[in-house]
Structures are given as C-alpha cells and as structure tokens.
Amino acid sequence: MEIKWYLFLSIALFCIGMIGALTRRNSIIVFMCIELMLNSVNLLLIAFSKMHMATVNAFGTSMATSAQIFVFFIMIVAAAEVTVGLAIIVMMYRNTHSIDINFLNRLKN
Amino acid sequence: MNAIILTAIWGVIMMFGGVFFKKNTTPKYWAIAGIVIIIVANIFEFFGHQIFHVDTKGMLRFDAFSLHFNTIVFICTLLFFLLSGRDFEKIGIHVSEYFSLIFFVLCGVSIVSSFNTLLLLFLGIEILSIPLYILTGSDKRNLKSNEASLKYFLMGAFSTGLMLMGIALIYGGNSLGSFYIDAINLGTGHLPVLIAAGLVLLLVAMSFKVSAAPFHFWVPDVYDGAPTVVTAFMSTIVKVAGFIAFIHLFQYSFGAMQSQWQTLVVIIIAATLLIGNVTAVFQQSVKRMLAYSSIAQAGFMMFALFALNDTAREGILLYAAAYSLASIGLFSVIAKMSDYSIAGFNGLGKSQPTLALTCTIFLLSLTGIPLTAGFTAKFYMLMAAVKDGHQIWLVIFAVICAAISAVYYFRVIQAIYFKEPTPEINAQMPITPAFRWIHIIIAGLIILLGILPGLVIDWIYY
Numbered sequence A: 001m002e003i004k005w006y007l008f009l010s011i012a013l014f015c016i017g018m019i020g021a022l023t024r025r026n027s028i029i030v031f032m033c034i035e036l037m038l039n040s041v042n043l044l045l046i047a048f049s050k051m052h053m054a055t056v057n058a059f060g061t062s063m064a065t066s067a068q069i070f071v072f073f074i075m076i077v078a079a080a081e082v083t084v085g086l087a088i089i090v091m092m093y094r095n096t097h098s099i100d101i102n103f104l105n106r107l108k109n
Numbered sequence B: 001m002n003a004i005i006l007t008a009i010w011g012v013i014m015m016f017g018g019v020f021f022k023k024n025t026t027p028k029y030w031a032i033a034g035i036v037i038i039i040v041a042n043i044f045e046f047f048g049h050q051i052f053h054v055d056t057k058g059m060l061r062f063d064a065f066s067l068h069f070n071t072i073v074f075i076c077t078l079l080f081f082l083l084s085g086r087d088f089e090k091i092g093i094h095v096s097e098y099f100s101l102i103f104f105v106l107c108g109v110s111i112v113s114s115f116n117t118l119l120l121l122f123l124g125i126e127i128l129s130i131p132l133y134i135l136t137g138s139d140k141r142n143l144k145s146n147e148a149s150l151k152y153f154l155m156g157a158f159s160t161g162l163m164l165m166g167i168a169l170i171y172g173g174n175s176l177g178s179f180y181i182d183a184i185n186l187g188t189g190h191l192p193v194l195i196a197a198g199l200v201l202l203l204v205a206m207s208f209k210v211s212a213a214p215f216h217f218w219v220p221d222v223y224d225g226a227p228t229v230v231t232a233f234m235s236t237i238v239k240v241a242g243f244i245a246f247i248h249l250f251q252y253s254f255g256a257m258q259s260q261w262q263t264l265v266v267i268i269i270a271a272t273l274l275i276g277n278v279t280a281v282f283q284q285s286v287k288r289m290l291a292y293s294s295i296a297q298a299g300f301m302m303f304a305l306f307a308l309n310d311t312a313r314e315g316i317l318l319y320a321a322a323y324s325l326a327s328i329g330l331f332s333v334i335a336k337m338s339d340y341s342i343a344g345f346n347g348l349g350k351s352q353p354t355l356a357l358t359c360t361i362f363l364l365s366l367t368g369i370p371l372t373a374g375f376t377a378k379f380y381m382l383m384a385a386v387k388d389g390h391q392i393w394l395v396i397f398a399v400i401c402a403a404i405s406a407v408y409y410f411r412v413i414q415a416i417y418f419k420e421p422t423p424e425i426n427a428q429m430p431i432t433p434a435f436r437w438i439h440i441i442i443a444g445l446i447i448l449l450g451i452l453p454g455l456v457i458d459w460i461y462y
Helices: A003-023 A027-054 A064-096 A101-105 B002-020 B026-046 B064-091 B095-112 B118-136 B143-173 B193-210 B219-225 B228-254 B258-281 B286-307 B310-335 B353-367 B373-388 B392-418 B433-451 B454-461
Strands: none
Touching (some): A003 A027, A003 B143, A064 B143, B002 B026, B002 B064, B026 B064, B026 B095, B064 B310, B064 B433, B064 B454, B095 B118, B095 B228, B118 B143, B118 B228, B143 B219, B193 B228, B193 B258, B193 B286, B219 B228, B219 B286, B228 B286, B258 B286, B258 B392, B286 B310, B286 B392, B310 B373, B310 B433, B310 B454, B353 B392, B353 B433, B373 B392, B373 B433, B433 B454
16 A cells, blocks of 8 residues: 555544644543544554665664654653643542533633 | 763652651752752763763764753752742642652753754653643642643643654655654755655644744743742743754754745744733733743744854853843742732832842843843844844844833832832741842842853853
C-alpha cells in the first residue's frame, strides 16, 4: 500500500481528536481525544519508519529504528501525562462534584 | 551534562527527604544547598571539567551558549529560593515535594537548552511541563488553583499533540529519515509540503508554550489561579527556557529558509505586543497585570526569533536575566500580600522604604528605562531587528508598545509613593532583614547589567 493512505488515515484521526478536544465539555472525553491525537502520531511515525527502512545512516544501519524508539518515548510520556491528568481531574471532582469544563468558567470572577 | 544529572538526582533526594525532614522549614535549606552545588558543577563544566562522561551520540550538544544560559537560570532560581522559599510553606504541608518538582523542572530546562534532536526537544519540553501541572494545582482546596491546573494541563497536552504531529511530518518529509536538527536543514530551497506543514505545527506548539498571541488565552487564568510562588517560577524561568528551545530549534533546523516563515513570526510578534500591552492596562489585580505583562514581554523576546543573528542571541540572554530578576523580585513582594489588588501597594514608600525603592527599580526595568537591565535588553532586541533589515515598522510599533506599558507599570509606582497607606494590609507583611538584603542585591544586579551588559554577554564567546 502507498504511504499516502497511512498519512491520510493518521491526519483524519488527528483531526477527529483535535475537534473533539476543542468542542467536547466533559474533561475525561477531552482527555481521550488528546490521547487519540498522540496515537495518530504514533501510527504515522511507524508508517514513515517503514518508508525509511531502506535509508541507511553513516554507520551502515537503517534509519527506521529511530522513529520506532520515538514511539516508545511517546507512549511513556503519554502514560506520565495520564497519571498527572487523572489526578488533577479527581482533585477537581472532589471539590466541585463535576467534571464539566464549563463549570470552571463560572469561577472566573 | 553535569546540570542535567545533578538536578535529576537532587530532585529524587528532595522527594525522599520529605520522609525524613522533621520540620517544615528544613527543605528550603536543602534546596538552596542543592542549587548552589548545581551552579558550581555547571560552571565547572563551562570551564571544561566534566564530572559525568556520557556518550549521547550527539543527541545533546553543550556549547558556551547553552551552558551560560544554564548558569543564568540557576542563579535566578537561587535568588528565587532565597526570596520565596518560605512562601512554599503556605501552599500546603508537602514542602519537600514542591522543591523536588522544581528540580525536575530545572532538569527539563537544562535539556531544552542543549538538545540536538527532536526527540530530546520533545522529552525536555515534557519534563519541564509535567511537574508544572502538578505545582499549579498544588493548592488542592482552592478552586481557582484546580481550575488553573486543569486548564494548563489540557492546553499543554493539546500543544504537545500538535508538536508531535509536526515532528512526525518533518521526519517523513526529509529524505534522510533523521531526527537530528541539523539534518533537517534543507538550505534555502523551496519547502516540501510535509516539512512546511511540520514547521507551522511546531511554530504553533512552541508559541503555546511561550504564551505568544494568539495562543496566549490560557496564560491569565493559569498565572492568576496558581499559587503566587509557582507563578513567579513559571512566568520567568520556564518561559525563558521555552524561548531558548524555540530559538535553538528554528536557528539550527530552519535558519537558512528564514525568509519563508519570517512573515508568520512578524504577525505573532505584532499580535503579542498589542494584546499583551493593551489588555494589561485594564487589570485591577497586580498578579493578573503581571500575567499580561509577561505576554507583552514575550512579544519582545520573540524579536530574537525574528532576527536570528548574533545580536539576537546576545539579547535573549540579557533579556532572560533582566526579565527573570525583575519579575522574581516583584512576585516575592506580591506573595507576601493578602490581596493582589493595586491597593495592596498603597503607601509602601512610607511603611517599607527599602522595599519600595527596589520595587520601583524592578518596575522601571520592566518598562525599559535607561540605566536598568530592561533597557539594554530591549535595546539589543530592537538592534537585532534593525540589523536584520526587514520590517522596520515592527521596531517602531514595539517602541510604541513599550510606551503603552509605562501606563500600567507606573500606576503601581504611583500607588507606592503617592497614595495613603492602608494600615491593615501592610501590617501583615512579615519582612526579614535577609529578605530586604536580597532585594537590594537583585536591584543592584539589575542596575549593574544596565550599565555593563557585557558582564552577561561576553561569556558566550568564551
């Protein structure tokens, strides 16, 4: 299959995530949409790494591995973000008994 | 390398120290000791003595510029700890953890000042941001702090997503299949579609991180809601580190094709200067006013990205020092106040003459009055833009915006000297002689850098 189909798929997933993150009001759903954005990037990186399989660096090894390792780092960082993010959402729920983002705008003044 | 490893180790030490420290005041002294050790180790590395020899395969590059920037940031952090260390005890009981998170942020700062691949850029930005999400929400019972923390987290994660997409597109677009930032440099040719899209996404994501308009909307709420000590830290040191990463990335990877993306930066600078300065005029709370003023100052720092020449590199270091010192000093006074309105400063000239004088110097420096570091920093930035030669109108516009900024900075000075004191507010301020002396030292440094900017700049060429 051509590389462009992978590109279209991951950009479509990315846009779905982005639109969801900007329009939804439930903070858990917003959070899921952001995760979808990160995972679409993972898919794209893997597809590109397959494309670069034949490219060889100065040491004679394939350049494809660097993108695959990048994906592992993205997964680890996403896990760290989930840890912090869920803790923040739980903290907010304890104080307001709501996970709606609109509720926060009422506190502005 | 010394700084990266030692900050991470000291963060872990502070974290476990929380179990052993009996008194709430102990962590502050450990943190000060740690930052002094890190400064010394970093200066040693600057003169060529490495403690840790790590082969990073060229993924990190330590040159005089990045090491010197680290030193400036660590010295600002030391002054911040000395001034505001006690205010951490007001946030909650886990004082040791707050300091430990700050050391992890510093680890991220020293990575973003010396990265050489996009992987390390991503990791550095994340190591710098994730502890800050926690610190912003560290006042757990306060609803404003919760709001700030959630907003900052969602915005930060969103911009991380954009940055990663940009990195992936750049990886796919260059034929070398490499993440090294100098391998991306394609020379002056026409941009391929994938790389152009990646460049725009990276520009947007980094603008989110450094709070440049039109991606600044999270800043006032987050800076206002976070505990004041944390605001002091993230509006100065973290923001300046974001700028260093921004400039480092765009200079080494997209520097040659600057003419193709310079227009975008011009739009961002003009919007940032206008929105930051005009909105700050209407703020009643000093804390919120400083949040908007930090957006306005970001507009000036963006000039370094616009020009990308040697003067700009000198200027950004000077700006980092001038802006951080003045803001840390001002925030340390605000943190001691009970309410953050301008009325809190009323009559400070009579009740605290030394503090009033130093605060006036900080405000003058932020405005950019000659003989202060703020003036020389702004001067270097504008000189870099003039040397670049394009878009002279932007320089004139920036000078006009600096004049607007005098309105809101001078209103605080007016409150300090020409308003009657409100006794119930000022009586609560616990000011120790040490606090006063450190204020005098910071004010002295600002005036010294205003007269001899070479003290900071010349070390780049060591």
